[in-house]
Amino acid sequence: MTVLINNQQNSHPINSNRLEKIGALLLETLEQKNSELSIVCVTDETIAELNAQYRNKKGPTNVLSFSMQEGEFTHLRQNMLGDVIISVDTVLREAKEFKISFEHRFIFLLIHGILHLLGFDHETNENDADQMEQKTQKLFSMIEKSPLMMSPEIAEKKIHELSNQVKYHQNLYYKESQPEISDTEFDRLFDELIMLENSFPEFVLPDSPTSRVGSDLDNTFQTITHAKPMLSLDKCYTISELQDWATKTTKKAGMPVTFILDEKIDGVSIVLTYKNGLLVQAATRGNGIEGNDVTDNAKTIASIPLKLTSPVSLTVRGEIFIKRSVFDTIERSEGIAYDSPRNLAAGAIRRKTSRETAKIPLTIFVYDIVDGINLPSDDHFNLRKYLQKLGFKLNPQTNYFENADKNFSSCIEKATLCRNERDYEIDGLVIKVSEQKARDILGMTGRFPRWAMAYKFESPQATTEIEGIDIQIGRLGRITPVARLKPVRVGGAEITNATLHNQDYINEIGIAIGDQVRISRRGDVIPAVEAVLKKNENNNPIWQMPTNCKSCNTELVRDGGHHFCENDQCPERTKAALIHFAGKSGMDIENLGPKTVETLISLQLVQKMEDIFTFEPESLKGEEGFKEKKIAAIKRGIEESKKKPFETVLAALGIKNLGIGLIKLLIKSGIDSFDVLIDLAEKKDTERFVAIKGIEKNIATSLIESFQNPNILQTIAVFKKIGLQTISTQKLETNTISQTMSGQRWCITGQFEYFKPRSKAGQEIEKRGGVVVGSVSKKTSHLLAGEKAGSKLKKAQALGIKIVSEETFLDWIK
Known part of the structure; x- marks a missing residue:
C-alpha cells in the first residue's frame, strides 16, 4: 500500500511520517492493503475553491473526497483509491469548538473521508449513514489507542x-x-x-531488546557462538493474518513454495552438533548469537541419539520438553507445585551436574537441519524423513501444504481442539517454507527469519474487579496471595479466584483491592490476573504481604520471590497437610474430601494425621450435612484406606523431598519399611542413602532429620498400632502377579463404575507389566474405554487399536 502526504498549508504543523502510518493502518484495517491513498492538507481558501468547483457549494468545508475509481478518474491506476482533502483551518476551528485536540478532529475527518472513497454515502443512504457512523467510531477508537497518537x-x-x-x-x-x-x-x-x-x-x-532475542545465558556454563543465529519467530494471532503472510511470502520468493505446519512446543530450544555421526555439542539458544554448552546434560536425555545410524556431520535444532504425564507424576511424587513443564525443563537442562539433569525425564522433538554436508535434499520436508532414518525423534503432528492458496483453517481449528489432549504443552503453531532455495531468497531481519511465522493461541480472557486478597498457606509453609474476584465467566468456566503468585508479581502489575483487572485462564486452565485496567476509586494502595503468618503469628521468612511460615505446628499448615494426607495425592480416602476434613478440624475431632483413624465418625451425628448414610460412607472409606500399600502411606506423610519416585528408589535398595528408615535416622547413616543412585547428600540429610522428628515418629507409632501397612510388599506383588500385559501400551479414557479414580486402572496395568500413556497414537496397543469416552475413542477406532470395556478389563485382571 502507498500513502502520499501533500501538505499545502502553514496554519498548523503536520507530522507527515506519523500521518502516513495512520493512513496505512486504516487501509490495512479496511482490507485495502493494495490501494494507494493521497492525503492533502490545505487552507480554507483552497478547499472553498474545490467545494465550489465540484459541489457547487459556497464557502469552506472540513473534508472532501475524490475517488479515483469512478467518473473522470477511472482511466488512472486501478489501485489508486483517491484523495482525501482536509482543511486544516476548519479543523482548528472545529477542534476549539468541540473542545478536543487538533489531532483527534483531524483523524476523525480522515476516517470519514476514506469511507466516502470506499462508497459510503451518509447524505442519501440512511443504511450507509448508520454503517458509516459505526465504522468511524470503531476505527477512531483503534487509532486513538495506538502509539501513533502519543506525543x-x-x-x-x-x-x-x-x-x-x-x-x-x-x-x-x-x-x-x-x-x-x-x-x-x-x-x-x-x-x-x-x-x-x-x-x-x-x-x-542502542540496547533495545527488540534488536535481539531474549537470553538464557548462564555464566556457570561455557559460552559458545552459534554457527547460524537462533532467531525468534514473527507472530500472528488470526488465520487471515497467516494466510496473508503465506501469500506475500510466496510472491516475494518468486517461485512456487510449500509450507510445513508444526505444533509449537512450549519447551527449551537446543542446537545439537554431530561430527561423523557422534554428538559433539549441545547448546542452548542463549541470546541467539551465543549459547551455553550443555553437552553433558543433554547426553542424559534418552531421545537424543549419541550416535547416528550413519557417520554424517550436521547440526540440528529441536525443542526439549517434559511430557504432561511425567510432569504430573513429578509434582505428586515430590510434593512440589512447579510453575509449568516448560520451566522445569529449562531448569533441568541447566542443572549443575548431569546426574541432576538425569533425574528429570526430559524428551526432545527435532524439527530442522541448520547445517550439513552432502544432505540428500534441499527440501526440509524431505529432510525430516532423513532425520528419522538417522535416529532423531520428530513430532508426528506435522502438516504439509503444496501452496499458499491451501486453507490453514482446518489444521488450526483441529490443533486448537486437540491441544489439551496432547501429552505435551503447545502454545501455538509454526509455519515454515520448506524449500531451502526460497528460504535463502527470503532471508531474515535482525529479529526473525522471513520464511517462518508463529501462530499463537490466545488464552481466554475477561475483565473483572478484585474484591479482596487472601493468602493461602501450603503444607510446607509457602505463602501464596490469591485474588478474590467478582465472579466472571472465562473460557466456559466461572472464575471467582485467581493466583497472584507472590509479592514481586503484585508489585510489578501494581495490584490493589478494588482495581479493575484483566484475567485469563493460562493454558485454558489456571486463572491468573494479567493486568490492571483501571485503578480503584478509593485510592487503595498496592497490596503488601503481611509480616506475620495470619494463622500462627510467626514472622514470615522470605526465600527468593516467596514468603514462608516456618512453624511446622501452624494451624493452616496442619490443615493443608491433613487435606493432602486424605486427598488423592495421599491416602485417597473416599468420602473424606477437603470440606469434610475442614469440618473435622473445626470440630476438633482431627488435629493430627493419626486422628483420622482414631476419631469416632458417629461424633458427626447432628452436624449439618452429615446424615447416617454419609457417616457410614466416611467410616467405610477410612477402613478401606488401611489396606493401602506402604508406599502410599509413606508418600501421604508429605515429608519434604520424599515423593513416589524417591520412595521407589528406597524400596528397590532394601529401605522398605518404617523400621529401616527410623533405624538409619537414629544412626545418622547418610552414606546408606547416598549410595543409592539418584540421592544426593542434602536429600539424605533431610530424610534423616525428618525421621528423627518426634511428631513424625509418634504418627508412625500410631499407624503401626492401628494396622496400616508399614512394610513394603511391592517385591512380593511383582513376583506373584503374572506379567500378562508386558509390552503393551494402554491409554485410559471415559468414566468408570469400578475404577474411581481412573488411576486405579492404571495401577492394575502397571502391576501386570503394561505401560500407561496419556494419549492415543499408532504405538498404543489398547484403549480402556469407559462411558463418555470422546475423541480418544474415535481416534483409537480410526487407528484400529483394540478397544477394551471396563467389564472385559475386570474379567482379564481377575
Whole structure:
C-alpha cells in the first residue's frame, strides 16, 4: 500500500511520517492493503475553491473526497483509491469548538473521508449513514489507542519503560525459568515496544531488546557462538493474518513454495552438533548469537541419539520438553507445585551436574537441519524423513501444504481442539517454507527469519474487579496471595479466584483491592490476573504481604520471590497437610474430601494425621450435612484406606523431598519399611542413602532429620498400632502377579463404575507389566474405554487399536 502526504498549508504543523502510518493502518484495517491513498492538507481558501468547483457549494468545508475509481478518474491506476482533502483551518476551528485536540478532529475527518472513497454515502443512504457512523467510531477508537497518537515526550518515556519491562521478563523467562506473566502478555509488551519504535525511531535505545532475542545465558556454563543465529519467530494471532503472510511470502520468493505446519512446543530450544555421526555439542539458544554448552546434560536425555545410524556431520535444532504425564507424576511424587513443564525443563537442562539433569525425564522433538554436508535434499520436508532414518525423534503432528492458496483453517481449528489432549504443552503453531532455495531468497531481519511465522493461541480472557486478597498457606509453609474476584465467566468456566503468585508479581502489575483487572485462564486452565485496567476509586494502595503468618503469628521468612511460615505446628499448615494426607495425592480416602476434613478440624475431632483413624465418625451425628448414610460412607472409606500399600502411606506423610519416585528408589535398595528408615535416622547413616543412585547428600540429610522428628515418629507409632501397612510388599506383588500385559501400551479414557479414580486402572496395568500413556497414537496397543469416552475413542477406532470395556478389563485382571 502507498500513502502520499501533500501538505499545502502553514496554519498548523503536520507530522507527515506519523500521518502516513495512520493512513496505512486504516487501509490495512479496511482490507485495502493494495490501494494507494493521497492525503492533502490545505487552507480554507483552497478547499472553498474545490467545494465550489465540484459541489457547487459556497464557502469552506472540513473534508472532501475524490475517488479515483469512478467518473473522470477511472482511466488512472486501478489501485489508486483517491484523495482525501482536509482543511486544516476548519479543523482548528472545529477542534476549539468541540473542545478536543487538533489531532483527534483531524483523524476523525480522515476516517470519514476514506469511507466516502470506499462508497459510503451518509447524505442519501440512511443504511450507509448508520454503517458509516459505526465504522468511524470503531476505527477512531483503534487509532486513538495506538502509539501513533502519543506525543513525542510520552512516547520516549514509554519506550524506556517498555524496554526495561521486556528485558526484565526476558531474564525471568530465559534465565531464571520463573516467568511472572503469560506468553500472550509478554507478546503484547514486545509488540507495543516494536510499534512505538517504528513510530518514533529517533527514540530507539542502542540496547533495545527488540534488536535481539531474549537470553538464557548462564555464566556457570561455557559460552559458545552459534554457527547460524537462533532467531525468534514473527507472530500472528488470526488465520487471515497467516494466510496473508503465506501469500506475500510466496510472491516475494518468486517461485512456487510449500509450507510445513508444526505444533509449537512450549519447551527449551537446543542446537545439537554431530561430527561423523557422534554428538559433539549441545547448546542452548542463549541470546541467539551465543549459547551455553550443555553437552553433558543433554547426553542424559534418552531421545537424543549419541550416535547416528550413519557417520554424517550436521547440526540440528529441536525443542526439549517434559511430557504432561511425567510432569504430573513429578509434582505428586515430590510434593512440589512447579510453575509449568516448560520451566522445569529449562531448569533441568541447566542443572549443575548431569546426574541432576538425569533425574528429570526430559524428551526432545527435532524439527530442522541448520547445517550439513552432502544432505540428500534441499527440501526440509524431505529432510525430516532423513532425520528419522538417522535416529532423531520428530513430532508426528506435522502438516504439509503444496501452496499458499491451501486453507490453514482446518489444521488450526483441529490443533486448537486437540491441544489439551496432547501429552505435551503447545502454545501455538509454526509455519515454515520448506524449500531451502526460497528460504535463502527470503532471508531474515535482525529479529526473525522471513520464511517462518508463529501462530499463537490466545488464552481466554475477561475483565473483572478484585474484591479482596487472601493468602493461602501450603503444607510446607509457602505463602501464596490469591485474588478474590467478582465472579466472571472465562473460557466456559466461572472464575471467582485467581493466583497472584507472590509479592514481586503484585508489585510489578501494581495490584490493589478494588482495581479493575484483566484475567485469563493460562493454558485454558489456571486463572491468573494479567493486568490492571483501571485503578480503584478509593485510592487503595498496592497490596503488601503481611509480616506475620495470619494463622500462627510467626514472622514470615522470605526465600527468593516467596514468603514462608516456618512453624511446622501452624494451624493452616496442619490443615493443608491433613487435606493432602486424605486427598488423592495421599491416602485417597473416599468420602473424606477437603470440606469434610475442614469440618473435622473445626470440630476438633482431627488435629493430627493419626486422628483420622482414631476419631469416632458417629461424633458427626447432628452436624449439618452429615446424615447416617454419609457417616457410614466416611467410616467405610477410612477402613478401606488401611489396606493401602506402604508406599502410599509413606508418600501421604508429605515429608519434604520424599515423593513416589524417591520412595521407589528406597524400596528397590532394601529401605522398605518404617523400621529401616527410623533405624538409619537414629544412626545418622547418610552414606546408606547416598549410595543409592539418584540421592544426593542434602536429600539424605533431610530424610534423616525428618525421621528423627518426634511428631513424625509418634504418627508412625500410631499407624503401626492401628494396622496400616508399614512394610513394603511391592517385591512380593511383582513376583506373584503374572506379567500378562508386558509390552503393551494402554491409554485410559471415559468414566468408570469400578475404577474411581481412573488411576486405579492404571495401577492394575502397571502391576501386570503394561505401560500407561496419556494419549492415543499408532504405538498404543489398547484403549480402556469407559462411558463418555470422546475423541480418544474415535481416534483409537480410526487407528484400529483394540478397544477394551471396563467389564472385559475386570474379567482379564481377575
